Amino acid sequence: MLELTDEKIKFLEKRANEIRESVVKMLYEAGSGHSAGPLGMADVFSAFYFHILNHRPEEPEWSDRDRLVLSNGHICPVRYAAMAYAGYFPLDELNTLRKLGSRLQGHPHRQSLPGLETTSGPLGSGLGQSIGMALAAKLDQKKYRIYCFVSDGEQDEGNHWESVMFAAKRKLNNLTVLMDRNNIQIDGFTEDIMPLEPLRQKYEAFNWHVLEINGHSIEEIVDAVNEAKAIYEKPTLIICHTIPGKGVSFMENNYLWHGKPPTRDEAMAALKELRSLGGKIQID
């Protein structure tokens, strides 16, 4: 990984904002989809696609690439936007999200778009698939790493915990999980729907190495991933504390924005805010 300079941080923050703008536009065009999660994870995706991942957008099946497995497939607009900016496909294609014939399915389909690694949407299965990839890498003595993104609401799924146990049993140090801890799910706040805390202690009790970061800080994201690489005896979980709907004030921390797109007026207001100082940085 290259050095994280102040200049690079600024670039990654700017890119995160561009991704957010694309997410708002895509969701408006699509007329359905999830808003809060993609906006909340834009900084993490910017850090991964433009700094952390060892990948070749022009050669998505390159065998030594790092694998990014998106278990909570419903936030795929943020991944699609990051991939488009990275050069996997033209930016124009983002407007086809959820439309007939599009490669950008409402939930990611591996065969539709090179570079997705898995098909996902139904929660709880991404970690298991990441484990299979991590074990295959070890059998083949490959150095690539597997990054599995999960949501906090996803922790309700029992099968996810089967995988949590197994990854610890095999001490899969080439596997890092990033959890989007935004405290919301479709029907409400996670702690009301099904209390998850104490999350850190739960994973520690399952023999994982656990880090907690501000999921909007590029520096913290990069530092945590670097620390995970240095942990040899355990898989690592990075709990990314994020604000759902980040960057659009009327969406932030409101669970009602989990599973709906903006209307035209809302999209205009959101874009205005993202393009102005209402967003984290000025982009013009």
Next chain:
Amino acid sequence: MLNPELHLNPDIFSETPKKAALRDGYGEGLLEIGLENSDVVALSADLEESTRAEAFAKKYPERFFEVGVAEQDMVSIAAGFGVSGKIPFVSSYAVFSPGRNWEQIRTTICYNDSNVKIAGHHAGVSTGADGATHQATEDIALMRSLPNMKVFAPCDAIEAKKITVAAAKIWGPIYLRFSRNPSVVMTTEETPFIPGKADIFWLPQNNKKPDVAIIGCGQLVYQCLLAAKALEKEKIQTLVINCHSIKPLDSRQIVAAAKKSGAVVTVEEHQIAGGLGGAIAELLSEENPTPMEFVGVRDVFGESGEGEELIKKYGMASNHIEKAVKKVLRRK
């Protein structure tokens, strides 16, 4: 008469025909392909011995993965292996895999088109004493409704071994169905085996026109042969087809048999709904509508007992097949 071209076991109608368990055939096949291809890996959900993954696990411990009693995780891990150049075989009881983990199979294996082989053991009521909780009679329906999935149900231990070896060489998701107890070995090593091809095990005498085609899968193909032999004495000529590939169906062979005989009886140790019989009914109603009778489990759960007793109690023994043949003949 037995099809002379297939080198079938000549002793099958003796008092004590040779028996072997299909799951043993799976274990032998897995071991063989493990040697042939170092990309083959095996996973078990705490049923290593019972599903006969044990020999592979001992020989290739670095390629064997024990996931604990966690069938959903097992197939998800396998899906990850399958998109990483490996050929994973997962084994458990069919009620758990593909029963409990159906959605993971749908999304992470079938829709994801991952090269995973699912071995479902203890299929059918003949599983016996464990009772209905452990007797899978719905697994064919669950698997054959999934796009990208192939479904194979071998008739004996030798075919089980051949099909396991073949599965490693056919790209894509495959479901393999195995019953638990020793059953009559009908085929031999010399019996030709082409995955997907339905073979005619029994032919009418002296090239006569068949009155009915009996199409079966799994160990019950033996009951089909017993019925065919008894019916021959009553001058009812039959074709018995071993249909190991439920998906894809060997439609050419099946349609030809239906055209030739004008009546079909299907036989399977599975619910009538959604199984082999259903698949053949779907094919024939489109291609060549033919009177059919279905021998199988009729919308009930099994129970504890001896395997053979249960086959009889639930209406899948040779006498039930004979009855079904006579019934369908009246409808021709």
